[in-house]
Amino acid sequence: MSRSSRKFAAAVTAVAALIATPALAASDSPSFVEDGVFSVCQDPTFPPMEFMSAEQKPVGVDVDVVSALAAHWGVEPKVMTMDFSGLLPSLSASRCDAVISGTLLTEERQKTFDGVGYLNTFIVIVAKKGAAPFASVEDLAGKTIAAQSGTKYVEELNQMSAALEAKGLSAINVQVYPKQTDAIQQLQVGRVDGVMTQDTEVAYREFENPGQFETVWTVPLETPQPYAAYIRPNGDDKAKLAKAIAALIADGTLKGIVETWKLSPSQLAGIGE
Structure with missing residues (x-):
């Protein structure tokens, strides 16, 4: 087994x-x-x-x-x-x-x-181990971030991207995949800079395969x-x-x-x- x-x-x-x-x-x-x-x-x-x-x-x-x-x-x-x-x-x-x-x-x-x-x-963005953390939403400008279709993450990323463009910054390149596992795979092969997901998934992946990923940004919320x-x-x-x-x-x-x-x-x- x-x-x-x-x-x-x-x-x-x-x-x-x-x-x-x-x-x-x-x-x-x-x-x-x-x-x-x-x-x-x-x-x-x-x-x-x-x-x-x-x-x-x-x-x-x-x-x-x-x-x-x-x-x-x-x-x-x-x-x-x-x-x-x-x-x-x-x-x-x-x-x-x-x-x-x-x-x-x-x-x-x-x-x-x-x-x-x-x-x-909490909603987070996970990247490969060793990636620099994002200090604010402005650090997402021009980055390629993956998310699963049909989830809140896609809407969240699109809203952030629009806000960045309104400030004259580059948009987020939002990549949408049918399954969360597909989005994570794109991160593993280096096609995206990060994946928007939940803290629960990050904890599990670290438990199963320590040292592969880390949280680089947590979406600010007043309450969980x-x-x-x-x-x-x-x-x-x-x-x-x-x-x-x-x-x-x-x-x-x-x-x-x-x-x-x-x-x-x-x-x-x-x-x-």
Whole structure:
């Protein structure tokens, strides 16, 4: 068994013990699990949030969160995989009950869907180890930065680029790729100066392959921007989802999941309050 396979096996075993949560009364469960299944759309190309194991099974933080929520409600979890750009359209079309896939909580998305945060995170730009850090957004002028299509990163980079051009500086050369793994590959072969991603992915890649990448810039935010579980608006489903997430934090389940995947429990600060 490879080193990565052993890690995946250990992680699955550790999390299985964490999510043996007693089932709730039906009145405490949201309407979308009335059929006894909690189906979730995910794009498994964003470790450690979700990715494919050596056995070609979805694993990661979000896969474990789905299982924990399903156990909390006493239903079966079901993960449906697809490209990131198809996640929210699939939710809108009722192909799944929720999207839990490293998807940031944004005002724009909440115009259409109900979102509940479950893990704080920051947007960063990662470069090859040894690259000079960016002191400010002005240092991005003229740089080639990659991002995954359908993500907030593309919008973020385009807004930064427009602001730079308004100041008379060079635009950012924004390169968009269908998968996050594609964007990282472009960095590895030297075709881009950096990749916009999340601090969670950087932590995981450093854990798996120390010394390859480093964070060269963190997008300034007044508060962390959480990953969110998105559902279709329907009655008190959002309140029941939020209550379930708060319960999984209170009983230590989410903390155990976060620690299993080598993230920091501090990323749960303020969630569920």
